[in-house]
Amino acid sequence: MSLTEKEISNLKKLVKDRVENYPDLAGMVAAGRLINKSGWYEAKDKKAYDAIIQYATSIRVSKDGKAQVRIERASKKLKALVEKM
Numbered sequence: 001m002s003l004t005e006k007e008i009s010n011l012k013k014l015v016k017d018r019v020e021n022y023p024d025l026a027g028m029v030a031a032g033r034l035i036n037k038s039g040w041y042e043a044k045d046k047k048a049y050d051a052i053i054q055y056a057t058s059i060r061v062s063k064d065g066k067a068q069v070r071i072e073r074a075s076k077k078l079k080a081l082v083e084k085m
Contacts, residue, residue, distance in 0.1 A: 015081060015085075016082050016085065019075070019078050019082045020082075023052050025041070025052070025071060033047075037068065039070060040068040040069065041069055042066055042068045043069075049067075053069065056072075057070050057071065
């Protein structure tokens with residue numbers, strides 16, 4: 001089964017969007033929008049949560065009932081692929 005030109009274009013756009021919209025985790029922690037606890041990130045507001053949740057690989061609830069997520073690392077392979085597109 002081969003993909004149509006439109007499907008290929010949509011896949012390229014999805015990959016490009018994923019790479020370009022990867023959140024600046026260090027900046028968000030420095031700004032106080034995220035808390036980093038041993039590799040687990042806890043969002044301080046809804047906007048920060050929305051920015052990181054699509055990159056979550058695991059989720060847990062802390063002892064005080066707050067959601068914490070583990071975030072996938074930025075993919076160097078995807079970034080290189082986008083540069084070639």
